[in-house]
Amino acid sequence: MFALNEKTALITGAGSGIGRAMAILFAQQGAFVHVLDVSESAAAGVVEDIRAGGGHARAHACNVADYDEVMATFDRIGAIDILVNNAGIAHIGKADTTSEADFDRVMSVNVKGVYHCLHAAIPQLRKNGGGVIINMASVAAWVGIADRFAYSTAKGAVMAMTLSVAKDYIKDGIRCNSISPGRVHTPFVDGFLAKNYPGQESEMFEKLAKTQPIGRMAKPEEVAALALYLCSEQASFITGTDFPIDGGFITLNS
Structure with a gap:
């Protein structure tokens, strides 16, 4: 169950937090994991942990907001089976207290960064006969959260992108889902x-x-476990769906 043997996974923002937990778990389940992070040392540290546990991984310094950097990195990596768009940044502010510079910064990482990785990965997935994409959304895309204007906007876009990709590439054997965590430690x-x-x-x-x-x-490992399921063969009938993992936040707070 949930084995990823002979699969190649690429996880962005995998130098810490949820991305790190995913990288370690996917490697434990047999995947070769490409660990991408804006911090080269953080990515290398995760790879060291994976290899210490007998897994296989490679570190890549990559700023997902930079189109050319993403394309070059993905080109070096080549064929993949799994893409997890996890890289993202937070921001606190309302519509009238969020500066244009801060809004653009959030969009460049949380929205354009996802687009860049999709644009680079989908041809590789198609060549490989299909695969799985997981986009990290948020409960902020579902409900109003105070002082999270730019962040909520970005995560709403990620959820919509997930639906679009799921529909456009279903005949290519590519499944695309999103995960919406609540607060994660x-x-x-x-x-x-x-x-x-x-x-x-x-x-x-x-x-x-x-x-x-x-x-x-939530613990990062709990989110990673959901991602593992969605990337496994046991979830082969699931696409175009968002999965809240929020301790009841959306439903029980409404």
Whole structure:
């Protein structure tokens, strides 16, 4: 069940958090994993962990917002079976408090970055006889979340892109789904709390955790497990669908 033997997976933003958990799990399940991250050292660290566990992986420094860099990286990698568009950045702000520069920065990574990787990967997947694409969306694409204007806009676009790709390439044997996490305990969360609430990290962590009806944040490994299922043969009948993994946030908070 859920084996990825002889599969080649490419995961963006895999140097930490959810992407790192996916890379490690996919390698444990038999995939050769290409670990892409804007930080070369972060990508290399994940590859080192994978190899220490007996898995196979390669690190690539890649800024998904840079079209030429993405195309060159994907061209070097060649044929793949799985693409996970996980790279993304966050932003806090409303429509009238988000600067044009910040809006463009979020769009360049979270929307154009996904487009760049799709544009580069789909010909490789088609040549390979099909494959699987996972795009990381968010509960912010489903419900209104305060002070997340640019981020919500971007994740809504990712969800729409997922539907479009699923329809356009179904006859090529390419499945495309998205995952919408709620709050996940990643290094980003710890860094955000340390920066914005110094001395109150524990208190604010508990407050954020309790916004999930289930009473805690998700673990990166839980999101990775869902991604593994969607990339496996056991999910071969699933395409064009978004999967919330949110501790009841969308349904029970509405």
